[in-house]
Amino acid sequence: MVKIGILGYGNLGKGVEAAIKKNSDMELAAVYTRRDPATLTINTEGVPVKSTADLDTGKEDIDVLVICGGSATDLPAMTPKYAALYNVIDSFDTHANVPVHFANVDKASKAAGKVGVISCGWDPGMFSLNRVYAHSVLPDGKDYTFWGKGVSQGHSDAVRRLEGVLDARQYTVPVPAALEAVRNGENPELSTRQKHTRECFVVAEEGADLARIENEIKTMPNYFSDYDTTVTFITAEEMKANHSGLPHGGSVIYSGESSDGTKHVIEYSLKLDSNPEFTGSVLIAYARAAARLNAEGVSGAKTVFDIAPAYLSALSGDELRAHLL
């Protein structure tokens, strides 16, 4: 059994917990929280909830610590810190800071003789894998990533922070004509606006100035101003009935040539009922890999690029070759 510790019990932590239940070789050893452990009830009976302070001893009986924190401030500090004590894995997704984060985790985990897997999930993660496989097989080509239709939690939060907004849900939606052109191997040049639209569903306070809210959303820099955005005001009941899930997905589409004029299109796509549960499922597969690699004496920071697929599976090499090759 691979003993898993979960640090952080938000949507992602619960997704990791759900994934552990689907893997008979994995067990949840403990959930670690920065809150008062007594205030937290988890979905797995008989498993202790502990304080993050307990981790600092380095003596917790876990094989891999899954760090479910935010990329902005949590993970840059937490992952290197705990990589010095345990095998760790995170879903760090601030692209520009990956080199620094990788270097920090690599240094800490190598010194400790542990494995630290960073930037794991579906993007970065499964989508990254597909970009690398496609570029490697057909170096003369171009990759496109489309996200959605799905809920962006960051964009939903940004709308929620506006004055007069009680609740909000933002869907990222790929533009059908752009998808079509890419799937046809046309290799179009696409602006941000041409690739995705953004749909916002907003519950406003009674008497709020809806025109102002709509304008503030549509002109918000970084989040919405570069997109065609629609804003629909709904009731709290409609929000609960129709927008309570966290579905997501998307496609990596690669179009390349093996010789002049001979084209190939590779597409990897995901349709996910729950973004955090799928991300948690990917983390658990790579947690298995981290435990195995470390048991073989490997240490240091790793990404999905550095780990052979067989390490993710509970099946043996013989079984994989017999049933899935």
Added chain:
Amino acid sequence: MVKIGILGYGNLGKGVEAAIKKNSDMELAAVYTRRDPATLTINTEGVPVKSTADLDTGKEDIDVLVICGGSATDLPAMTPKYAALYNVIDSFDTHANVPVHFANVDKASKAAGKVGVISCGWDPGMFSLNRVYAHSVLPDGKDYTFWGKGVSQGHSDAVRRLEGVLDARQYTVPVPAALEAVRNGENPELSTRQKHTRECFVVAEEGADLARIENEIKTMPNYFSDYDTTVTFITAEEMKANHSGLPHGGSVIYSGESSDGTKHVIEYSLKLDSNPEFTGSVLIAYARAAARLNAEGVSGAKTVFDIAPAYLSALSGDELRAHLL
């Protein structure tokens, strides 16, 4: 530069040759043939065509030998034989015999301190990878593989062998309703007949009994009797104009749950203008991996499951993390 030898110069050998030209770190060192080398002209200027007998010395200056032979009789003998002398790679696809082939190549390549990659291409190969990734991430689920629309060379050959047939091309076509049900996550039970249809285009000899040919195709065991097959007689000119390519493709679709009722659908699909050129491109990416692994001291038989994605790419780890993660 990685020096590649190609053994066998049919469609696949030419596909490998085309792929080498798209990879600036690879060079074609020689083509080896069982025919008289003097009778063979290849598409790369200045590269020698040699006899397979030259390989037997073990002294050829190549980093990886790409063995482009048939799975029925060529590869079971050739791959272990040359694995004892060189790093090798093949596209062995007789599923039931993979365990024996793997064991034979493993023994030979380990004894020689070489790497032998078997069963590489798109199925087995890229499709196998996607089956393993999906099963590992979502163990509670089911995979479906659809092939086509594309030319099956084996089925085309089977039709060509019938009396009165001058030429034939067989397309494997997925059944749209089956694809739709799988993409919807319905996890249907599908018979062979429900998954694919077969379309044959046949050039018959003048005066041939067309009804007999059609009946012999449709009732041919193993190849056609389990499928709904259509047979269309065309002229040699139509064959040349409309059916001279070797397009192929297909999809691996995986549908699984991360918790009860929470579904996810993962799809990997290929649309290939040229089956042999794409297969050759995959072989060349894994030939790069074989050369690198061997340079690190690794030996023995490997499949796509055993090789980390970063080994396939000409880019460094830093570059991969910066641009493709």
